[in-house]
Amino acid sequence: MRRITARHWAIAAGVALALHIVVLVWWYRMPPTTAAGAIDEGAGGIVIDLAPAVEAMPEPEPEPEPEPEPEPEPEPEPEPEPEPEPEPEPEPEPEPEPEPEPEPEPEPEPEPVVQPPPPQPVTPPTQFVPEVEGGQALDRGGDLQAREDYTRTIQAWLDRHKQYPRQALLRRQSGVVMVFFTVSRQGEVLATRIDQSSGHRLLDDEVEELLQRASPLPPMPSHLSGDRFEVVVPIAFSLM
Incomplete structure (x- = not known):
């Protein structure tokens, strides 16, 4: 009302x-x-x-009495935040593999005992062998100088082709090899032999290879008589 x-x-x-x-x-x-x-x-x-x-x-x-204001709808209660998922437990770290035991280092090979080089032998002069007929040496007089000259030529030729073996250098081996060989007039080496060893197999073998490597040698000079030339030559290996 x-x-x-x-x-x-x-x-x-x-x-x-x-x-x-x-x-x-x-x-x-x-x-x-x-x-x-x-x-x-x-x-x-x-x-x-x-x-x-x-x-x-x-x-x-x-x-009229005012209509009662509608009661405000209650605010919805906030939904509870979901509980955070538990963090996964960290996987256990793998146990470190045991370090492999170091292999024993190979024992170093004993270094070759360095022997002091023997005193350099005095290189004997080159010897030439005169040709023999009937067991007697032929006296050719004027051929003597020609033979000495040809021997020096052969000596110089071999020195140019000589090589010092690497292993002999490492072992500091030195010495002189006296080698005998026969040469044809064309310079071909017909025969060889070691008359005196250096005391080291490496040096002796190098001399035999040297004669093969340096062949043919310079031919015999025309004024030198005979169809072959026999000579003993010293081949020196020095570390100095």
Whole structure:
């Protein structure tokens, strides 16, 4: 129901007062009448039936009660955060493989005992073997100088082709090899033999290879008689 407020009562009182004022003004302006003039009710007279000043105003309908505000929906409870998944347990570190035992180092080969080089032997002079007929050496007189010259030529030729064996150098081997060989007039080596060893197999073998490597030797000179030349030549190997 609507409630009647003070404002409504003030408006109703104002309206009633205005109606009373209108009726009073109209009544004062009416001409006066005699008593005779109003013989009978309703004949020649005016009957004023004053209405009640104010009709009873109907009680205003009460204002409807305001609809109750809907209760706010309860805020949804926040969903609980999911519990973090447990971290996976770290895999156990593999046990380190045992380090392989170091292989025993091979024992170093004993270094060859370095022997001090023997005193350099005095290179014997080149010897030539004269040709023999009937067991007697031929005396050729003038051939002697020619033979010495040819022997020196052969010596120089062999020195140019000589090589020092590598293993002999590492072992610091040195010495002199006396080699005998026979040469044809064209310089071909026909036969060889070691007359005196150096004391080292490596050096002796090198001399035999030297004669093969250096062959053919320079040919015999034309003024040298005979069809072959036999000679003993020293081949020296020195570390100095």
